[in-house]
Amino acid sequence: MMVSKEATMSDASKPAKRPMSPRRKRYWTALGLAGAFGGVLGAWMQMTQTDGATIGLALLSNSALPANFAIGSSIVWVVGMAISLILYHRSVDDHEERAYLWAGTAAWYTLTLAAPTWWVLHRASLAPAPDVMLLFLGALAVNAIVWLWLKYR
Amino acid sequence: MNNKLKVLRAMRNWSQAELADRLDVSRQAVNAIETGKYDPSLPLAFKLARLFDMPIEEIFDDGFEGGDDE
Numbered sequence: 001m002m003v004s005k006e007a008t009m010s011d012a013s014k015p016a017k018r019p020m021s022p023r024r025k026r027y028w029t030a031l032g033l034a035g036a037f038g039g040v041l042g043a044w045m046q047m048t049q050t051d052g053a054t055i056g057l058a059l060l061s062n063s064a065l066p067a068n069f070a071i072g073s074s075i076v077w078v079v080g081m082a083i084s085l086i087l088y089h090r091s092v093d094d095h096e097e098r099a100y101l102w103a104g105t106a107a108w109y110t111l112t113l114a115a116p117t118w119w120v121l122h123r124a125s126l127a128p129a130p131d132v133m134l135l136f137l138g139a140l141a142v143n144a145i146v147w148l149w150l151k152y153r
Numbered sequence: 154m155n156n157k158l159k160v161l162r163a164m165r166n167w168s169q170a171e172l173a174d175r176l177d178v179s180r181q182a183v184n185a186i187e188t189g190k191y192d193p194s195l196p197l198a199f200k201l202a203r204l205f206d207m208p209i210e211e212i213f214d215d216g217f218e219g220g221d222d223e
Contacts, residue, residue: 021177094194095182
C-alpha cells in the first residue's frame, strides 16, 4: 500500500503536547550544555585528585594538578561556557534577563566586598591568604540564590 | 504596576503556560507580570497589546490619574 509522504507527516504532526518553540529549545540546549560541561569537568577534576583528603570537594583543594588536565579543563571551561552563554543569552525572555542581571550584580557586589576585605586582613596577618575558588564559589552561590528568587518567587 | 492580564487571560480560557507560549516567554514571566512582581519591557507590552487587540494603557495601569479624563 502506498502512503503519501504528506499523509504520513500529517499524522505524525499531531503531538499530544504543544511543541517547544525555537526559543525554548535553545534555552534548554544552553542549560543542558552548561550542565554537561560542568559535569564532565567536575568528574574529571575529581578523578585527578590524588591527595584523597578532599573527596567531593575537589574545587576547594589547592593541591597540584597534572598539566594536561589544567590545559584541557581550561579549554573546555572557556569554550564550553562561551558556547553555552551565547546560546543562553539568545534564548532568555526579558523576565529572566532581568533576574540574570540582578543576580550578576549581586554576585559582583559580593566579590567587591569580600575580596579586598580579605586581602587587606591577610596583609595585616589577621586572616589566611585569600582563596580564589572560595571567593568564586561564594559569588556563584549569591548569583544562584538571587536568580532563583527573582525567577521563581 | 497594576494590570488586567489575569482577567484578559481568563476571558479567553488560557492557562498561564498557553499565554506564555503565545508570547514566546516562560510561564514564570507571565506569572510575574500577573502578580505585579515584574513590569514587562516595552516590546513585550506591545506584544501583549497586539495579542489582546487593545491599547497598552488598557492592559496596564501605572496609577497616574491626572491628564486623561475620559
